[in-house]
Amino acid sequence: GDSVTQMEGPVTLSEEAFLTINCTYTATGYPSLFWYVQYPGEGLQLLLKATKADDKGSNKGFEATYRKETTSFHLEKGSVQVSDSAVYFCALRGGATNKLIFGTGTLLAVQP
Amino acid sequence: GAGVSQSPRYKVTKRGQDVALRCDPISGHVSLYWYRQALGQGPEFLTYFNYEAQQDKSGLPNDRFSAERPEGSISTLTIQRTEQRDSAMYRCASSPREGTGELFFGEGSRLTVL
Numbered sequence: 001g002d003s004v005t006q007m008e009g010p011v012t013l014s015e016e017a018f019l020t021i022n023c024t025y026t027a028t029g030y031p032s033l034f035w036y037v038q039y040p041g042e043g044l045q046l047l048l049k050a051t052k053a054d055d056k057g058s059n060k061g062f063e064a065t066y067r068k069e070t071t072s073f074h075l076e077k078g079s080v081q082v083s084d085s086a087v088y089f090c091a092l093r094g095g096a097t098n099k100l101i102f103g104t105g106t107l108l109a110v111q112p
Numbered sequence: 113g114a115g116v117s118q119s120p121r122y123k124v125t126k127r128g129q130d131v132a133l134r135c136d137p138i139s140g141h142v143s144l145y146w147y148r149q150a151l152g153q154g155p156e157f158l159t160y161f162n163y164e165a166q167q168d169k170s171g172l173p174n175d176r177f178s179a180e181r182p183e184g185s186i187s188t189l190t191i192q193r194t195e196q197r198d199s200a201m202y203r204c205a206s207s208p209r210e211g212t213g214e215l216f217f218g219e220g221s222r223l224t225v226l
Contacts, residue, residue, distance in 0.1 A: 004154075041219075043218050043219045044205075044217040045217070046216075089155075098168070098211045099171070100145075100157065100213055102147075102156075104152070
């Protein structure tokens, strides 16, 4: 079945460092891909999405490119801030279903 | 309020009791989803509705779990004869349109079964 695998955390960075959180997926057909973020004490929020191969999703300085050849959707940010500390979830919606399948989440801790 | 509202936020119950968790989605949102999230894990799909119709219940673990959305707005997830393994965060999400994957999540209901 469809699945998402993302790198385990925690990821600890200093402010202004470069961030990469890896995400790979397994799916039949042509899924849509998402990154959701969960700040402490809050519900999950959509961060960005891409619906077809080579699309780049971007928001709040974060970017991810839908790579069909490597079945990946890695999250990147050039310069992280303390306020980016949160849990990040990669997710997919398969072509034949309307349900989102989430990865296990990656905790990011940014230190000043 | 403007967001997805879930109640109760915290529920402690004894094994064998029934519990009902409520979700009030964003007004006008067509789709409503229920997820379960264990500590340190990602949300696990349970079921979803478009309007009042339950479209997919493949994620419900067993027949003790059921959900309804009778008027296409508020939804209730019911767990009968609770067991300790049912302890988790139960999250509701709504979406303005079917099939976009763009979900708006509530803050969740934390269920603890003693």
